[in-house]
Amino acid sequence: MLDFLGASQNVLFSAAIVLMLLIGIVQAIGFAPVDHGFDADLDSDLLSWLGVGRVPLLVFLVLYLACFGLAGLIGQQLSHDWLGALQPLWIAAPAAAVVALPATALAVRAVGAVIPQDHTTAIPVDDLIGRAATIQVGRATPGSPARARVVDHFGQAHHLMVEPDNPGQTFEEGEAVLLVRREGETFRAITRGDHRLPTL
Incomplete structure (x- = not known):
């Protein structure tokens, strides 16, 4: 043999x-x-x-x-x-x-x-644009982002840095904002009103 x-x-x-x-x-x-x-x-x-x-x-x-x-x-x-x-x-x-x-x-x-098929819930980071986020840590001002939390359509939470898109605007902890665009690692957002969401 x-x-x-x-x-x-x-x-x-x-x-x-x-x-x-x-x-x-x-x-x-x-x-x-x-x-x-x-x-x-x-x-x-x-x-x-x-x-x-x-x-x-x-x-x-x-x-x-x-x-x-x-x-x-x-x-x-x-x-x-x-x-x-x-x-x-x-x-x-x-x-x-x-x-x-x-x-x-x-x-x-x-x-x-x-063989079990792989299913991923990973999404491109730009898919978060247009979603609501909640300021979690810090106070966001133009040029000084704060940490925010956003949930994607899979229900997965993402933590990212957010700053206002409009000059002179400020986001406080617990405030709900709308992500409108991204510049590098920082997202720009606009306010969704003066109501607040519970900090999670």
């Missing part, structure tokens, strides 16, 4: 299996994140057929390496049994690469069905 796996005609397939196992081990002990996407157009027929986007990039890579390595080794074993010789790599490797594509597509669909 070791002679077969270490044969020069099989070294690429054996290396793919070893690399797949190493990636799996590294991932299992937590040294590598799996949440990497593809910077590719997912509308592509080939990418869609392969299942790109259904699983994280590292999982896709592991599945392809496994399919490529197994396709090559199985193909070489069949060649040895039927033809009495192993095929040279320049024949076996492209054949295994082609066979691995549909095999990977099937594996991705099977794995994607059982």
